[in-house]
Amino acid sequence: MPTDTVKGFPIPSVRRLPLYLRLLRELRADGHEAVSCTQISESLGQGTVQVRKDLAITGIVGRPKVGYQVPELVDAIETFLGWKNTRDAFLVGAGSLGSALLGYDGFQENGLNIVAAFDSDPAKIGTRIHDKEVLDWEVFHDLVQRMHVLIGILAVPAHAAQEVTNAMVLAGIRAIWNYTPATLEVPPAIVVEDVRLSSSLATLSSRLTRQLESQR
Amino acid sequence: MPTDTVKGFPIPSVRRLPLYLRLLRELRADGHEAVSCTQISESLGQGTVQVRKDLAITGIVGRPKVGYQVPELVDAIETFLGWKNTRDAFLVGAGSLGSALLGYDGFQENGLNIVAAFDSDPAKIGTRIHDKEVLDWEVFHDLVQRMHVLIGILAVPAHAAQEVTNAMVLAGIRAIWNYTPATLEVPPAIVVEDVRLSSSLATLSSRLTRQLESQR
DNA sequence: AAACTATCGATAAGAGGTTATCGATAAAGA
DNA sequence: TCTTTATCGATAACCTCTTATCGATAGTTT
8 A cells, every 4th residue: 555645635635735935935025925826827827725724734724815924834834844943864875865955955945954974985985065074974874872862864876775774774774855767665654755766757757858859 | 738648658667667677687698588567576576467567668578488688678678768878967066966977877778978067166077077078168058059969867966957957958958857856847848856855754754664663 | 698686667456636526505685 | 792704624525646356468388
């Protein structure tokens, strides 16, 4: 039984929440008190009904003729996503992709703090990338246990993905953000989120291909 | 009318095609002639019916009791996705994420060749990142026209996203792979594919949060 | 040659998500 | 105070995608 819903909440809605959050934070910064679905709809190009449905999953209620209270809504989304407090994460694989993730500061706003990176390449161990330490993969297990880190970011080469995953699970990692193209096998209690850039690229290129075809 | 389907093909199916492709290329390398849905299903953890439906969109037909011809299937998927010939792309924004994309060699297998990067930071212009030139953003328009590049990869800071997008469209870019969190406005003929790491992170953290809650 | 079996493809049933509609409500204006 | 209007929330219709079922087919075995 694959996890199709996040405990009853439509996954597409959950995936849209960060979109709203970004807009709402901007509005809050601009001093807006309240916002209506109509306004959100116009800014993000989505139907008003969908906006209402999406926001409803956070448990927030709006007032007729007024809309939603912006600060309240920001808070509700952050709470729903578990982004009120930042959570620590370990990154495994300090290759080019891993390095980028270490340097990307956008995760901070989304409740994620990458504490350190791990690699088994002696040339990388001991160095610093974007001000984050690269540690020996050998000490991963110990550090996960000592620091109670729950999130692992997987950015190793595909052929090593399953092996590293197994070690992560054994160490106590509870959620894996998988940047490799590999399909991971994990116990049912472990949360795996695949990024799958190739899927994104697939839709891009097939749409472009058809678009070009239809023009000739 | 938003683009919900790629000309009648289910988007989820298109997004799964790279998964199959990866497996099939491995099988082909191992010398397998034929493969059944049952085998694919076991390797990737998906229902046999779905595998059959997904593969069907490429137009390929299998034979009872045998399955599909591996090389034929690989070819069909590559053709469907437009990955038979690699397409050139320009990357805009040579920050940490952009640099990573320049260094990621997995795109080659997926029909994408990043030719060069563009930035407006004088400190970056003229340098090389992962053996790719970083050029002045000023010359972007000219080079797109001269080289007939159709794909632009957007990896600039969010606040510059729309402005750069407009310039891309004006230059003749037909498809934009958007790594920023911004919601882009483009003419209907332009293909935009959003990567939205924050959406992925949102499902990860909300699932993890609920998972942890349910255990206490 | 006939029976058996793995597999496909098509059709149908079922979920999950999206979009449309409509009454209820609260603010604003007459 | 009454009417008007913007907005929400709920219900229902619709659409897309997934999953189940079943007959057809091509190999294999007897």
